[in-house]
Each structure stands twice: as C-alpha cells, then as structure tokens.
Amino acid sequence: MALALLAVFLTAVWGAPRRWLGAPLGFLPAVLVGAALDMRTEGWRWVAVAGGLAADTFSLNPLGASILPLYVTGAFLRTRHDLWLGELPFAQAVLGAGAAWAVALLTLPLVMTFGEPPVLGLPLAWRIGVFGLSAAALTPVVFALNRRLDRWLAHPELDLSSFRTDREIVRTRR
Numbered sequence: 001m002a003l004a005l006l007a008v009f010l011t012a013v014w015g016a017p018r019r020w021l022g023a024p025l026g027f028l029p030a031v032l033v034g035a036a037l038d039m040r041t042e043g044w045r046w047v048a049v050a051g052g053l054a055a056d057t058f059s060l061n062p063l064g065a066s067i068l069p070l071y072v073t074g075a076f077l078r079t080r081h082d083l084w085l086g087e088l089p090f091a092q093a094v095l096g097a098g099a100a101w102a103v104a105l106l107t108l109p110l111v112m113t114f115g116e117p118p119v120l121g122l123p124l125a126w127r128i129g130v131f132g133l134s135a136a137a138l139t140p141v142v143f144a145l146n147r148r149l150d151r152w153l154a155h156p157e158l159d160l161s162s163f164r165t166d167r168e169i170v171r172t173r174r
Contacts, residue, residue: 003145004051007031012058017134023127026135028055029100032070033135034142036077037086037095038150044074061107062115069106073099089140096139100132 007027017025028051035044052067059066077084077099085091105128111118118124 003142003149004028004031004035004047005054008051008054008058011055021130021134022123023130023134025138026096026100026131027138028070029073029103029131029135030096030138030142032074032103033077033092033095033099033139034146036074037081037084038143038146042078044078045071048074060116061111065110065114066103066107068110069103072106073102076102086143089143092139092143093136096142097132097136100135101128104128104131 007030011024011027014025031051032044032047035047048070049067052070053064055061055066056063077095084095086095108118
C-alpha cells in the first residue's frame with residue numbers, strides 16, 4: 001500500500017513527464033498489477049482503495065471515482081492470477097498496459113456522470129495511450145521492486161513437512 005501511495009505522489013509531484021508527453025504516467029495501475037499477481041494476501045484491495053482515494057485527491061475527479069475501476073481491474077487480475085504468466089516481463093508489460101487502459105476507460109463514464117465532463121477527442125485518446133504505454137514500461141519495474149522488498153522485509157516461508165529432505169534414505173538396486 002505504501003508503494004501505491006508513493007506512486008500517486010510521484011504522479012502528482014513529478015510534472016516533467018506530464019509536460020513533455022501531455023499525459024500522466026501510469027504508476028498506479030502498474031502497482032495494482034504487481035499487487036494483484038504477487039501478493040500472497042488480499043492486499044490488492046488496499047492498493048485499489050487507498051490508491052484510488054489518493055489519486056482522486058490529487059486530480060479533478062470526484063472523490064472515489066477511481067476506486068471502482070481500480071477495484072474491478074484488480075479483482076479480474078486476482079481471480080485469474082494463476083493463468084497469467086507473471087514471471088515473464090513481456091506478459092507483465094501487456095498486463096500493465098491492459099490494466100491501465102481498463103482503469104482509464106472505466107473511470108471515464110464515472111467522471112462524465114459525477115464530475116466535470118472531460119474533453120473528448122484526440123487529446124483524450126493520446127492521454128489514454130500514453131497512460132497505458134507508460135504502465136506497460138513500469139510494470140516489470142514494479143514486479144522487480146516487489147520481489148526485492150519481499151526478500152528484504154518478509155520472513156522466508158517455512159517447510160511444513162515433518163520429514164527432513166537431507167535425511168532421506170536413498171535405495172538403489174545392486
């Protein structure tokens with residue numbers, strides 16, 4: 001969850017990519033994909049709720065408009081997490097781009113219903129495209145960072161077997 005809040009903070013504060021490309025970078029969907037596929041528990045829910053609230057706080061969206069798209073995307077990724085090829089960087093990039101585009105397209109009707117209507121047309125398509133492609137580039141980085149943080153901060157998994165593997169009797173025919 002701290003990584004999601006850091007991602008939203010970087011998106012809000014780091015204005016250089018927004019000025020150069022005319023669109024924000026997709027940090028939050030990349031973190032959501034990493035949380036939905038890598039976390040052992042249901043931590044992706046906290047990422048969706050806290051990240052959505054933080055993103056709406058820094059944007060012109062109505063408060064809570066980003067939570068539902070993030071939650072739906074995370075739930076879809078989590079229910080099928082054993083089918084995705086989460087170890088391959090190309091698959092991670094494709095999932096990151098798909099998640100970013102899904103979040104952007106699911107947020108659009110909510111913002112049009114409850115908030116200020118966005119300017120539709122080519123500029124919106126450019127922003128959604130840059131958002132998805134940047135999430136595709138950032139998702140493998142998030143996976144690597146998640147694994148490194150897990151190795152540093154989490155306890156190693158214990159072998160729950162009562163039989164020691166170094167005490168096995170090897171039987172061969174002579």
